[in-house]
């Protein structure tokens with residue numbers, strides 16, 4: 252398959268590319284890659300389909316931890332625009348433009364318990380999971396849509412100077428994307444462990 256990976260230069264994206272590149276042709280995308288798109292700029296996403304992919308994986312954008320009291324209305328809109336609305340737009344375009352056997356795999360996240368500032372991220376993750384469940388039921392045929400919702404990734408915890416033992420290794424996380432791309436699941440949320 253030809254697979255567009257949005258966020259291919261990030262921690263998760265690099266591991267996803269490594270898990271897929273032996274068997275598939277990868278088109279690497281980020282805001283600074285030769286093939287560019289910005290999840291916050293919805294109009295930039297349509298161009299990705301000019302490469303005629305069979306599948307799309309999105310592991311880009313992030314919602315920073317910010318306590319509710321520190322948020323401005325503009326920050327709320329901006330945070331929702333990238334990870335939530337950008338991925339929904341990618342899914343909408345994928346439903347129209349991927350072949351019937353294709354798939355799109357999005358990225359959410361899992362907070363096993365609320366942590367300070369996690370409200371908007373939790374909103375986005377829950378929204379993505381509900382979205383793929385609903386559209387998966389609505390579309391039993393055609394391109395499949397799923398979401399991977401990792402908890403903390405070990406390498407990220409270690410980069411933050413924290414104990415990585417409670418995290419999931421990025422290689423295990425990448426394997427969840429590979430299984431969704433190569434399998435037949437639709438409308439599911441996978442929490443890699």
Ligand SMILES: NC(=O)c1ccc[n+]([C@@H]2O[C@H](COP(=O)([O-])OP(=O)(O)OC[C@H]3O[C@@H](n4cnc5c(N)ncnc54)[C@H](OP(=O)(O)O)[C@@H]3O)[C@@H](O)[C@H]2O)c1
Pocket residue numbers: 257258259260261262263264280281282283284288289290291310311312313314333334358359360361400401402403404405407408
């Ligand atoms: N790391 C964790 O512990 C963890 C846990 C749970 C969930 N997640 C989720 O997993 C995803 C990837 O995380 P990560 O740790 O791999 O992040 P990362 O290392 O910061 O990588 C992010 C990637 O996305 C690209 N990107 C960022 N904003 C973008 C935008 N608006 N449009 C297009 N591309 C964009 C970046 O490249 P450019 O800067 O060149 O665009 C980079 O390739 C995120 O959604 C994150 O919330 C991560």
